[in-house]
Each structure stands twice: as C-alpha cells, then as structure tokens.
Amino acid sequence: MKLGHRLTVATGSALLTAAVITSPAAFADGTASADMSRSAFRAQASAAGLTAMEATTLQNEVDTMLAKDGGRQTAANEIRYADGRLLLPLPGEKYARELGTSGDTSAAAHTCTYQALCGYSGANYTGAEREWFSCTFHQKPSGWTSGGSWYNNQTRGRVGNWYNANKQWVGSTPPAPYGTKHGQWRGIGYVKPC
Incomplete structure (x- = not known):
C-alpha cells in the first residue's frame, strides 16, 4: 500500500471519528x-x-x-440524572408527560414508570414529576417545600423511605404499588427507593 493511500484512509477515518464525536449521541x-x-x-x-x-x-x-x-x-x-429523571408539565397542562404522548388532564392518575419511586410537586400527581430508581440517597428537588404527592411503583412489596436534611429516617411508604394524592414535602430532604 502506498503512503498516499494510507494517508487518505487515515484522514477519512479521522474525519469519520470526528463526525461521530461531534454529532448528538442517542441513549438506548x-x-x-x-x-x-x-x-x-x-x-x-x-x-x-x-x-x-x-x-x-x-x-x-x-x-x-x-x-x-x-x-x-x-x-x-x-x-x-444518574439516578432518574425530572419531567415538567407543559405550559397550560397540570400533569407531566413525555413529549409525543397525549396530555389528558381529566383524571388524577400517576405516570410513574414501573420500578421507580416518583414524587410530584403538586397534589393529585400534578406538577413536576421526579423519578428515582437506585437504592441510594437522592436529594428531593429544590423548591418542593410543601404539599405534593408521590407514587411507589417499584417492584411489588418494595417500600420507599423518606429522610430529613440530615439523612435521618422520617418514614416509609406502604409496599408497592401504592401512592398518595396528598403528600407533604416539608421536612423531607432525601428519598431512598428501597
């Protein structure tokens, strides 16, 4: 193989690599x-x-x-986040949803992903929705200081735990699946879904 051909192949490979690195990646x-x-x-x-x-x-x-x-x-x-996601409701809608799904605001139903513990900034599963998956301490979202709701959609029988700002245990959820339309974020600093 001639040197010119190797340079062309190497340059082409470098350009292809650069294109892959600079183009938006997609997650699974x-x-x-x-x-x-x-x-x-x-x-x-x-x-x-x-x-x-x-x-x-x-x-x-x-x-x-x-x-x-x-x-x-x-x-x-x-x-x-490394431990889940936060979905915000679209302006004019009460419930958070993934884009591309219909915005049914007629019923108070949770949208919590299976195997997650979910918190909502508003009562009746309204407002921002935060999902937690891993069995570790997760700080609750900033600004969630009162009211709210939650849904434990982890595997059947698993409980979620609430902790204060010093990571002292405050209480547990009933076994999954279970939720409450009227919760209280006041006094909660951390969530641990296990």
Whole structure:
C-alpha cells in the first residue's frame, strides 16, 4: 500500500471519528444527549403545540432546575440524572408527560414508570414529576417545600423511605404499588427507593 493511500484512509477515518464525536449521541432509550441544541428543544416544543412564548417559558423553567439541581436536559421538558429523571408539565397542562404522548388532564392518575419511586410537586400527581430508581440517597428537588404527592411503583412489596436534611429516617411508604394524592414535602430532604 502506498503512503498516499494510507494517508487518505487515515484522514477519512479521522474525519469519520470526528463526525461521530461531534454529532448528538442517542441513549438506548431514544433520548438525545446533552449535545442536543436549544433549537432542537424549541422544535420539540413547537411540535407539541407550544407557542414561541410557551416554549421560552418552559426552557426558562428547565434552566432554573438545571441551575439548582444539575442534571442534563434531554428533551424540551425533561432533565436526566444518574439516578432518574425530572419531567415538567407543559405550559397550560397540570400533569407531566413525555413529549409525543397525549396530555389528558381529566383524571388524577400517576405516570410513574414501573420500578421507580416518583414524587410530584403538586397534589393529585400534578406538577413536576421526579423519578428515582437506585437504592441510594437522592436529594428531593429544590423548591418542593410543601404539599405534593408521590407514587411507589417499584417492584411489588418494595417500600420507599423518606429522610430529613440530615439523612435521618422520617418514614416509609406502604409496599408497592401504592401512592398518595396528598403528600407533604416539608421536612423531607432525601428519598431512598428501597
């Protein structure tokens, strides 16, 4: 093989590698990585029927949560963490939902993913939804200081535990599946889904 041909192959491989590294990656669940641009999130919001003002309002809410609690934005209304995710309701809707699903606000039903312990910022499973999966201490979202609700959708029989800001046990959920439409985040600092 001639040197010129090897250089061409090497250059082509380097360009292909660079293209793969700089293009938005996708997770196994189909969500885009943090490399997804704000314009793509705005396009998602538009496809969900939001006006430009509503999309800006939603992005500002996501930015506020990212600044307070960290994480990685993976959809117009979703933030992913190593231990789960946070879904925000779209402007004008009471219940958080994945984009692409219908926004039925007529019934108070949880949307908690199976094998997760979920908290909601509002009563009756309304407002932001935080899902926790791993059996470790997870800080509750900033701003959840009163009211709210929760659903234990872990494997049957498993309990979730609530702790104060000093990680002292406060109480447990009944065995899964079980939830309460009227909970209380006051006094809770950490959640441990096991």
